[in-house]
Amino acid sequence: MNIAEIKKVGVVGAGTMGHGIALNFALAGYPVILCDVNDNIIKNALKSIQKALDLFIEGKLIAKEEAETVIGNISITTDLEELSRNSQFITEAIVERSEDKKQLFNRLDSICPPETILASNTSWLVLSDFASGVKRQDKVVITHYFAPPHIVPGVEVCGGSGTSQETYDITCQLMEKIRKIPIRLRKERTGHVINRLQDAMRHEANILWAEGVASAEDIELGIITTCGFRMPFEGSMKHFDIAGMWRWPKDVLENYAEKEADESWGLSAELVSKIRGRYAEGKPWFMDPDEYESEVEKRDRDLIRRLKALYRNEKE
């Protein structure tokens, strides 16, 4: 199978995520069939899609006339067989319950044409677990979108133990075709990558709040106006580069590495040594050390643009 053979897609579950996922495909010109358990839910999903499109028009992302075509690309059903008959790529976005996903995947496996790829939008579950009963092990995959899925560009793509390279590659290509940015995971992990990172921050925020170190409002304000403010430009790894931490004196960097990777994080000796060893190299993750000054300048220009936008918004 290749990407050109995906002519029609299905989305099962028309809730918070499903309606937005369907909209992504429809915006890219794919005929989409959206399925849920009853007409009421699907009607509400269609209302949410229309509302999302109105904001796209307001934001000049699409023209008003295009919105009609996009809506025309979406059909609805409560009949899983109808969805399965013609879809070459199906995304499930049903309730986050392993047993429900298992049942759905098994059913889809039994009623879909053999070439159909089955994708899951699970936030935390592991594919090899709930999709273990599926015969087409080579054609299952995770595409993990982030709310609101029709706006946030990144999508984690993760295979299970039997997922073929072909399925993985087609899935990444498909994400690019619908103007998403695939984040390629090499291994299965509960919570994938990004939810684990988000959770680490939330976990710490909850503790600091419970200990009374700061109010919930100030913790939130702190995130948004400091590390969050920088985040459109840098994630945690690029921060190590751009903040020049790799240039710190050896002993200071070693101290830092010890704090980052010690037993209290529940790490094995092997992982501790791998992380500390990487820090000990004293080199950035991504940038050429000779480009440090220009990278910092690039960051500052970007942040100043964002700062100006903030002040402008305040005046409006």
Ligand SMILES: NC(=O)c1ccc[n+]([C@@H]2O[C@H](COP(=O)([O-])OP(=O)(O)OC[C@H]3O[C@@H](n4cnc5c(N)ncnc54)[C@H](O)[C@@H]3O)[C@@H](O)[C@H]2O)c1
């Ligand atoms: N909400 C988020 O921010 C978010 C982000 C990323 C991933 N996810 C994941 O996406 C999935 C859906 O989450 P959501 O927030 O959209 O949930 P939701 O409750 O808003 O929607 C789930 C929909 O699935 C339907 N459904 C349940 N079982 C079904 C079945 N067997 N057949 C057809 N439809 C069925 C429900 O009626 C409901 O409309 C979950 O796996 C969740 O973990 C959610």
